[in-house]
Amino acid sequence: MPQLNTTGPESDSEALLAARLALSATAEGGEVMTDVEFFDWFDQRRRMHSQVVRRTTFAEMSGWDFVPGSGDLAHRSGRFFTVRGVRVSTDFGPVPEWTQPIIRQPEIGILGLAVRETNGVLHCLMQAKSEPGNVNGVQLSPTVQATKSNYTRVHGGASVPYLDCFREPEARGHRVLADVLQSEQGSWFFCKRNRNMIVEVGPEVEAGEDFCWLTLRQVNALLHYENLVNMDARTVLSCLPDWHHGTGPAAGLHPDVAIRSWITTQQSEREVSASLLPLSEVEGRDWFRTEDRISHRRGLFFSIVPVDVSSNRREVTSWSQPLLEPHGIGISAMLVRRIDGVPHCLVQARVEPGYLDVVELGPTVQYTPENYAHLPASDQPRFLDLVTGARPEQVLFDTVLSEEGGRFLNAQNRYLIIEADDGVPDEIPAGYRWVTLRQLGELLKYSHYVNVQARTLVAALRSVTGLPTGLPAAGVRSIGAAAPGRGGSRADHR
Secondary structure (H helix, E strand, C coil), rough: CCCCCCCCCCCHHHHHHHHHHHHHHHHHCCCCCHHHHHHHHHHHHHHHHHHEEECCCCCCCEEEEECCCCCCCCCCCCCCCCEEEEEECCCCCCCCCEEEEEEEECEEEEEEEEECCCCCEEEEEEEEEEEECCCEEEEECCCCEECHHCCCCCCCCCCCCCCHHHHHHHHHHHHHEEEEEEECCCCCCCCCCEEEEEEEEECCCCCCCCEEEEEEEHHHCCCCCCEEEEEHHHHHHCCCCCCCCCCCCCCCCCHHHHHHHHHHHHHHCCCCEEEEEEEHEECCCCEEEEECCEEEECCCCEEEEEEEEECCCCCCCEEEEEEECCCCCCCEEEEEEEEECCEEEEEEEECCCCCCEEEEEECCCCCCCHHHHHHHHHCCCCCCCHHHHHHHHHHEEEEEEEECCCCCCEEEEEEEEEEECCCCCCCCCCCCCEEEEHHHHHCCCCCCCCCCCHHHHHHHCCCCCCCCCCCCCCCCCCCCHHCCCCCCHHHHCC
């Protein structure tokens, strides 16, 4: 296995890793599999995976019950996850108080990506994985994507392939390149975290039947295809060290310490209270339960629905579970521009009830159009006009991508990267900041700074050539014309 230089300063080792990642991101071909061979392989995997997801009723779900007294929806083992209620009050957004169902999953899962050098080029070990909530069944996932309940085999099924690469990796001769706890959707999960890991392995690790080795260039190109690279792969990819700018302190509009101070100020001064409560206390207010769903009385946000699943490629062949079904396809858009020649992203300090640290950095615009339709123009998201009014040549990335298919049913977001023009005002509101891609990469070395939607956009930003004057993804649409009917990736009550 190729070794990084560990005898010199740490920055030398980081610079060498950045150079190796840059080589993988620009390699013209695939040393293991060509682009054409990948699509042939992926089509074959989709044919081989047989998965049936059938809507059912709560009473017919196997292994799940509403707990007497609290009304919480829980698995009889006490593991996996629970659907509970939460009461929220905040100074963020136009709605100061509300209640809603939320997924409580305190255990920490592993999202692990194995990388290996082949013919001098780093490759990622990607998995063709079916999830019950995926819109198209099989998507490209990281090497390992498993909750603790799954990899400790609470379900009594098969073991998780390659798990050993991520449990005590250094003891097995592997090299850890990234290892950090990251949050998930703060409006759908309560304090949910996963361990995002990238581990360099040796030639003894080979690709199994549902796995393939791809260069970073190949994976980055696949991000431009709708619903192909899944959310878990995207969040892990965002945690890769930034190979665009090496390890130098590329100048930004704000110094790193000023960015951290601004985030700390937002965390300190925002007012938010999110307290769990019995699910039965949510029902009967704005939410109601029928035999096959828990929904909002106005038909907004999301529903909790029960499903039965059968699969020939999972650790167990059949099971029941609830899924959160959002109402609409989301928009998560990042405005980018060069400031003194350095690419910057306009991020917002975002409050969601499930965040551990009150605030995380989100995209410039992250919202559900249907959930805002009844609100006045003054309550629409800031900078929305720059997103919906963007000209085709400003759109550098425009792809509909799925959210986590193990907990969400048909959850999709329309992810956009838009080159800002002179329409962006010089005076940016206090809850927004221009940060460089390098600064976002530095924050991603630590937990609870960058939210899951922004992490997808970081991965997408790194796939765009010549940021921010790059090549748009194929099939770019006029956002204003294509947006009707597209909704949000979150249970947005504001």
